[in-house]
Amino acid sequence: MPQQSWNSKRERQYEHIKSSQQDRGASESRAEEIAARTVNKNRARSGESRSASKTSLRDKSPQQRGGERSGKRLGPGGPTKDQLYNEAKKRNIKGRSSMTKKELASALGR
Template identity: 80%
Template sequence: MPQAWSGKRERQYEHIKDAQEDRGASTKRAKEIAARTVNKNRAQSGESREASPSSLNDKSPQERGGERSGNGKGPGGPTRDQLYNEAKKRNIDGRSKMTKKELERALGR
């Protein structure tokens, strides 16, 4: 944990990391998710020196609730990349040139 984090942010980091590990994430992945969440919260509350526009203007990780976490349950369903990876697993020919809609059709969605 960086020294710039307050005690509150360190506790938040540990809580998120432990929760991710309880859900089955590897230690490395749990640390990454926790650090990204804490850093985004710090940026949104003005605690960091620099912040990307997406960190400042987007929903907080808590509000987002995993919408874009790779599970395909966001407002637009799975992303084109997620569909592409599924098509790759199923060995669908011509997948690299397909649009999201075409991939959905090819996968039977």
Template identity: 75%
Template sequence: MPQGQWSRKRERQYEHIKASAKERGTSEDRAEEIAARTVNKNRARAGESKQASKSSLRDMSPQERGGKRSGRPGPRGRTKDQLYAEAQRRGIKGRSQMNKKELLDALDR
């Protein structure tokens, strides 16, 4: 259990997701990351965490999403909010005026 404040339910959820990812051939580290991110997003959506990002609260749940947006380009690619957050992390100027396509192009440069 990576987080001390997780409930027993969240711990079971973490272990289940981690085991499922490992069964699909994911490495141990990546399986732990996927499980922790999924549990933390569910905690944020349920109001169980002190902080939550806008995308965690407004976006669909990880279970509903089911890999629909796994970073692939095209219509199943990242959301505009995800692209904007990445542009913000990279310090891309003019990002607030960009549409989704422009953000994607700026990030690809």
């Protein structure tokens, strides 16, 4: 899904990001979306696009940010006790019902 206005460097960057996201388990459509957004933001930051939002220009680059806002962490204190308990249940960890949040996290290897 590379766009016509992208140069060969941006097309390579798009393909690299897309394949990396797919290796991490993202669906093809999600990987394409992430790759396109990243390339377009980089184009805006480097002045290759006609227009750019203030956040694209003032914010960190996607590479520098490194997934800070990717949503992988569940809330400010990580996953809740219920979320940890459900994961422990899926993994069939014994004694999970009497464990504290910290013990559940430890049993799950977090």
